[in-house]
Amino acid sequence: MKILVTGGAGFIGSNFISYWLNKYPGDVIINLDSLTYAGNLDNLTEVEKNYGDGALPEQRRYWFVNGDIRNTLIVESLISKVDGVVHFAAESHVDRSITNPQEFLSTNILGTQTLLEAARKFKIKKFLHISTDEVYGSIETGYYSETAPLTPASPYAASKASADLLVRSYYETYKLPVIITRTTNNFGPYQHPEKFIPLFITNLMEGKKAPLYGYGLNRRDWIYVLDNCEALDLIFHEGRIGEVYNISTSSNEISNIEMSSRLARLLNQPPSLIEFVTDRPGHDFRYGVDSSKLRNELGWNHKYSLKEGLLKTIEWYKNNELWWRKIKEGDIYSSYYSGQYKK
Ligand code: NAD
Numbered sequence: 001m002k003i004l005v006t007g008g009a010g011f012i013g014s015n016f017i018s019y020w021l022n023k024y025p026g027d028v029i030i031n032l033d034s035l036t037y038a039g040n041l042d043n044l045t046e047v048e049k050n051y052g053d054g055a056l057p058e059q060r061r062y063w064f065v066n067g068d069i070r071n072t073l074i075v076e077s078l079i080s081k082v083d084g085v086v087h088f089a090a091e092s093h094v095d096r097s098i099t100n101p102q103e104f105l106s107t108n109i110l111g112t113q114t115l116l117e118a119a120r121k122f123k124i125k126k127f128l129h130i131s132t133d134e135v136y137g138s139i140e141t142g143y144y145s146e147t148a149p150l151t152p153a154s155p156y157a158a159s160k161a162s163a164d165l166l167v168r169s170y171y172e173t174y175k176l177p178v179i180i181t182r183t184t185n186n187f188g189p190y191q192h193p194e195k196f197i198p199l200f201i202t203n204l205m206e207g208k209k210a211p212l213y214g215y216g217l218n219r220r221d222w223i224y225v226l227d228n229c230e231a232l233d234l235i236f237h238e239g240r241i242g243e244v245y246n247i248s249t250s251s252n253e254i255s256n257i258e259m260s261s262r263l264a265r266l267l268n269q270p271p272s273l274i275e276f277v278t279d280r281p282g283h284d285f286r287y288g289v290d291s292s293k294l295r296n297e298l299g300w301n302h303k304y305s306l307k308e309g310l311l312k313t314i315e316w317y318k319n320n321e322l323w324w325r326k327i328k329e330g331d332i333y334s335s336y337y338s339g340q341y342k343k
C-alpha cells in the first residue's frame with residue numbers, strides 16, 4: 001500500500017512513519033511537510049537512511065516532499081499516486097494560537113479542505129484525519145464520548161474542531177471514506193521543546209527555571225507516542241468508515257504540578273526550579289475522553305505506563321542533546337522556552 005502522510009517531519013508524524021515502515025515491509029510512504037518551525041528533518045535521519053535515499057533504489061520505500069498542504073497542485077499530484085492519507089499536518093501549539101491565530105485557521109482548516117477535495121477527486125480509499133481531545137473542550141470530571149458536542153476554547157482547538165466538521169461533511173456529502181481520531185496529550189522522543197514535558201525536561205537538565213502556568217492544577221491525560229501510533233494503525237486498518245475514535249489511556253492523568261515535581265525528581269533537580277508564572281488565557285482545566293469504543297471494538301490497549309514512558313522519554317532527551325539544543329538555540333520564538341506568560 002502507498003500512503004501519503006502529511007506533517008511527517010513533526011513529532012507524532014515522524015514517530016508514526018518510522019513505526020509504519022518498520023511494521024509493514026510492503027508499504028511505501030510519501031511524507032508531505034512544509035517544514036515550519038515545528039518540522040524537522042533530523043527526526044527522520046534513520047528513516048532516510050533505512051528506507052529513503054540511503055536504501056538501494058529498488059528498496060526505496062520513503063519519499064520526502066517539501067510542500068504545503070494548502071497547495072492544490074502539489075496535493076493533487078501526490079494524492080493521485082497513493083491509496084490512503086494519514087493527515088497529521090497542523091499548527092499544533094495552543095500558546096502560539098493565542099498570539100497568532102491566523103496561521104492556525106489557514107493550515108488547519110483550509111489545508112485540510114485542500115486535502116479532502118483532492119482525496120475526493122482521486123477517489124482515495126481511506127482518509128485518516130488526526131484530531132485532538134481539545135475539540136470537546138474542558139471537562140471538570142468524567143469523560144466525553146465521541147458523540148459529545150464540540151466546545152473548543154482556544155483558537156487551536158477551534159481550528160481543529162472546524163477541520164473535524166469539514167471531514168465529517170465530506171463523508172456525509174460525498175461518501176469520502178474518512179475516519180477521525182481524537183487523542184489526548186502525547187509525549188515521547190522528537191517532541192518540540194515548546195511543549196510542556198520536553199520544555200521541562202530540557203530546562204531542568206540545563207538547571208534553568210521551568211515555567212508552570214497558573215497554580216499548576218490543570219490536568220492532562222498523557223499517552224506515550226508509540227501507543228498512539230499503534231492505535232492509529234489499528235484504526236486505519238480496522239476502524240469503521242465515517243466514525244470518530246477517541247484515543248486515551250485514562251490511567252495516565254495527572255496535574256501539571258504533580259508532573260513537574262515528578263520530572264524534577266527523576267532528573268535529580270530541586271523543585272525550586274519550578275516557577276509559577278501567569279496562566280495561559282482560556283486555559284482548559286482538564287481533558288477527559290472515553291476510549292471504550294476503540295478498546296471494545298478494535299481491542300486496543302495502551303502498553304506504556306506513565307512511569308515507563310517518562311523514563312524512556314527522559315533517557316531519549318539525555319541521549320539526544322544536540323537535537324534539542326539546535327532547536328532551542330536557533331528558534332526565533334525562544335520566548336516560549338522561558339515562559340511566555342511569565343509575570
Ligand atoms: P507538530 O507541531 O510536532 O508537527 C506538525 C507538522 O506539520 C510539522 O512537521 C510541520 O512542519 C507540519 N506542517 C504545519 N503546517 C503545514 C502545512 N501548511 N503544510 C505542510 N506541513 C505543515 O505536531 P504534533 O504534535 O506532531 O501533532 C500532529 C497532529 O496530531 C496535529 O494534527 C495535532 O493537532 C494532532 N494531535 C497532537 C497531539 C499532541 O499531544 N502532540 C495530541 C492530539 C492530536
Ligand code: DAU
Pocket residue numbers: 092093094095131132133134183184185186194195196197199211212213218219220256280287339
Ligand atoms: O490534548 C491534546 C493536545 O495536547 C494537542 O492537541 C496539542 O497539539 C498539544 O500541544 C497539547 O496541548 P496542551 O496545551 O495540553 O499541551 P502543552 O504541552 O502546551 O501544555 C500541557 C499543559 O502544561 C497545559 O495545561 C499547559 C501547561 N504548561 C505548558 C507549557 C508549554 C505549563 O504549565 N507551562 C508551559 O510552559
